[in-house]
Amino acid sequence: MKVLVAYASKYGFTRGIADFVADKMRENGVDTIAESVDKVSRPEDYDAFVIGSAVFLGKWMKQAHEFVTKNQQLLAKKPVWLFSSGPTGTSKTDKKGRDLLEASIPYDIADFKRIINPRDHHVFYGGFKVSQHGLGIRLLAKSATVREAMQEGDFRDWTAIGEWATGIAKELESLQRGSN
Numbered sequence: 129m130k131v132l133v134a135y136a137s138k139y140g141f142t143r144g145i146a147d148f149v150a151d152k153m154r155e156n157g158v159d160t161i162a163e164s165v166d167k168v169s170r171p172e173d174y175d176a177f178v179i180g181s182a183v184f185l186g187k188w189m190k191q192a193h194e195f196v197t198k199n200q201q202l203l204a205k206k207p208v209w210l211f212s213s214g215p216t217g218t219s220k221t222d223k224k225g226r227d228l229l230e231a232s233i234p235y236d237i238a239d240f241k242r243i244i245n246p247r248d249h250h251v252f253y254g255g256f257k258v259s260q261h262g263l264g265i266r267l268l269a270k271s272a273t274v275r276e277a278m279q280e281g282d283f284r285d286w287t288a289i290g291e292w293a294t295g296i297a298k299e300l301e302s303l304q305r306g307s308n
C-alpha cells in the first residue's frame with residue numbers, strides 16, 4: 129500500500145505538517161511520501177491519500193482545491209483524509225465562543241464531503257510570521273484587531289498532528305486486513 133500526502137503551502141507551515149504526517153505514518157509501517165500538489169504526476173499510483181492545504185480567507189489554496197476536483201473520480205474510490213492548516217494563536221474558542229477549530233473549517237470542505245466522501249477532515253493550528261509577508265500584510269499586522277485575529281508565531285500542535293497520523297496508519301492497517 130502506497131500513500132500520498134499531497135499539500136499546498138504558501139509560507140511553509142503546512143508543508144511542515146505534511147512532512148510530519150508522512151514521517152509518522154512511515155514510523156507506523158506505512159509506505160508514505162509527501163509531495164506538493166503541483167508536483168504530483170501520477171496520482172493513480174497511490175492507494176490512499178492525505179490532502180492538506182493552508183487556509184486563506186476561509187478557503188483552501190487554489191492548487192489544492194483543483195487537485196481534489198481534477199482527481200475526484202479517483203479520490204472517490206480511495207480512502208482519503210483531509211487537513212487544513214489555519215488558525216493562529218492559542219485560543220480554543222473564537223470571539224463568539226465557538227470551538228475555534230470547528231469555526232475555522234474552510235468553505236471547500238462541504239463540497240469535498242459531497243464529491244469524494246473523505247474519511248475525515250481535521251483543522252490544525254498553523255503559523256504566521258510577519259517578516260514572510262509583503263508590505264500590505266506587514267502594515268495590517270500592526271493593527272490591534274488584526275493582531276488579535278492573526279497572532280504571530282508557530283502554533284502547530286505536533287502532538288495532535290502525530291496522533292491524527294497514527295490514527296490514519298491504524299485505519300489503513302485494518303482496511304488492509306479486511307481486504308486480505
Ligand SMILES: Cc1cc2nc3c(=O)[nH]c(=O)nc-3n(C[C@H](O)[C@H](O)[C@H](O)COP(=O)(O)O)c2cc1C
Nearest residue numbers: 137138139140141142182183185186214215254255
Ligand atoms: C492573509 C492571510 C489570510 C488568512 N486567512 C485565514 C483564514 O481565513 N482562516 C484561517 O484559519 N487561517 C487563515 N490564515 C492563517 C494561515 O492559514 C496560516 O498561517 C497557515 O498555517 C499558513 O500556511 P502556509 O505556511 O503553509 O502557507 C491567513 C493568513 C494570512 C497571511
